[in-house]
C-alpha cells in the first residue's frame with residue numbers, strides 16, 4: 001500500500017537528513033525572491049509573494065544549517081516547556097528582516113510564534129550572540145549584504161516585530177518560524193510557514209519544507225531521494241510547488257480527486273499529544289478509509305495534501321488546547337488554492353481574523369470537494385461516541 005510505504009520512508013528519511021539538500025541558488029539583491037511564478041504573473045500580491053518566498057527560503061536555509069549540527073545545548077526551555085531552538089529565533093529574525101526590507105516598515109505588522117523575552121534575560125545572552133551570528137551569516141551567504149549588518153539589538157527587535165495581535169483590519173503577516181519543532185529536533189519534517197492576512201482573509205501563503213521529498217510521500221523512491229519543497233499560493237492564483245534549491249521550475253499542484261474513501265489515505269500529526277489519534281482512527285473507519293494514516297510533522301502535511309499525496313487531513317487537539325493562526329494560515333490557503341476544502345468539525349471555514357488564536361469547533365479537516373460531506377458526516381458520527 002502506498003500509504004504504508006510513505007510512513008516507512010518518512011521514518012527512514014530522518015537518517016539521511018544530515019546529508020540532504022544544499023541550496024545551489026545564490027539569491028542576489030536583484031533576484032532576492034527566487035520565485036518564478038508563471039501562473040501568478042497577473043495576480044495581485046505579486047510583489048508580496050516574491051518577498052515572502054525569498055524570506056521563507058532564507059529562513060529555511062538557516063534551519064537546514066542548524067539542524068545539521070543540532071546539539072542538546074542548542075535547546076532552551078520556555079514557559080510552556082515546548083522546545084525552542086536557535087533556529088526558531090533565527091528563522092523569525094530573518095523573515096522579519098527580509099519582509100521589512102522588501103515590503104517597507106510603514107504599517108508593518110506581524111503575528112509570529114516567538115518573542116525575544118527569554119533572549120533579553122542575562123542567561124539568554126550566549127544564545128542571542130549565536131543567533132546574531134547565524135542570521136548575519138545567512139544574509140551574507142545569500143549575497144544580500146557583504147558584511148554583518150544586524151547587531152544583537154537589531155535581532156531582538158526583528159524577533160519582537162512578531163508581537164502584533166492581528167485582527168480583521170489591515171494587513172498582517174503571520175509566521176511560524178519553525179512549525180513542527182519536535183520534528184525539527186527529531187530530524188524529521190518541519191516547515192517555515194508564512195502567510196499574509198488582508199482584512200481578515202488569508203490572501204497569500206508560503207510553506208518551505210526542507211525535508212519533504214520532491215517526488216511525493218506516496219511514491220516509491222530511493223534512499224537518496226531529493227528533498228526540499230516550497231509551496232506558495234495567493235488567493236485566486238492557484239498553488240505552486242517548486243524545489244527549495246531551484247532544481248526544477250514551479251509547477252501548479254492540485255489536491256487528489258479520489259472520490260471513494262476506500263481508495264483514500266489520510267494524514268495527521270506525528271505527535272499523538274497534538275491530535276486525538278483514536279478519534280481520527282474511528283472517523284476513518286466510519287468513512288471506510290482502509291489505509292493506515294500518514295503521520296507527518298508540521299504544515300508539511302498541508303503541502304503534501306495539496307499535491308495529492310494524501311486525500312484527507314484531520315487534526316483534533318486534546319480538549320483545552322487552543323489553536324494559533326500561524327499553525328494553519330499558510331497551510332490552509334495552500335490546500336484551498338489547490339482545489340481542496342478546509343473546515344472545522346462543524347463545517348465552518350477557518351476564521352483567521354480573531355487575533356492570534358484560531359477558534360475551531362473540535363478540530364480541523366481538509367479534503368477534496370467530492371469527499372467533504374462524507375468526511376463531515378463521519379466526524380459527526382464519531383464525535384457522538386468519542387466526545
Ligand SMILES: Nc1ncnc2c1ncn2[C@@H]1O[C@H](COP(=O)(O)OS(=O)(=O)O)[C@@H](OP(=O)(O)O)[C@H]1O
Pocket residue numbers: 082113176178179180181182183268269270271273274275296297298299317318321324327
Ligand atoms: N498539546 C498540543 N496540542 C495540539 N497542538 C499542539 C500542542 N502543543 C503544540 N502544538 C502545536 O502543534 C504544532 C505542530 O504541528 P503538528 O501537530 O501538525 O505536528 S507534529 O506532528 O506534532 O509535529 C506545534 O507547532 P510548533 O510549536 O510551531 O512546532 C504547536 O503549535
Ligand SMILES: [Mg+2]
Pocket residue numbers: 082113181
Ligand atoms: Mg512552538
Ligand SMILES: [Mg+2]
Pocket residue numbers: 176178179180326327
Ligand atoms: Mg507551529
Ligand SMILES: [Mg+2]
Pocket residue numbers: 113176177178179180181
Ligand atoms: Mg513554531
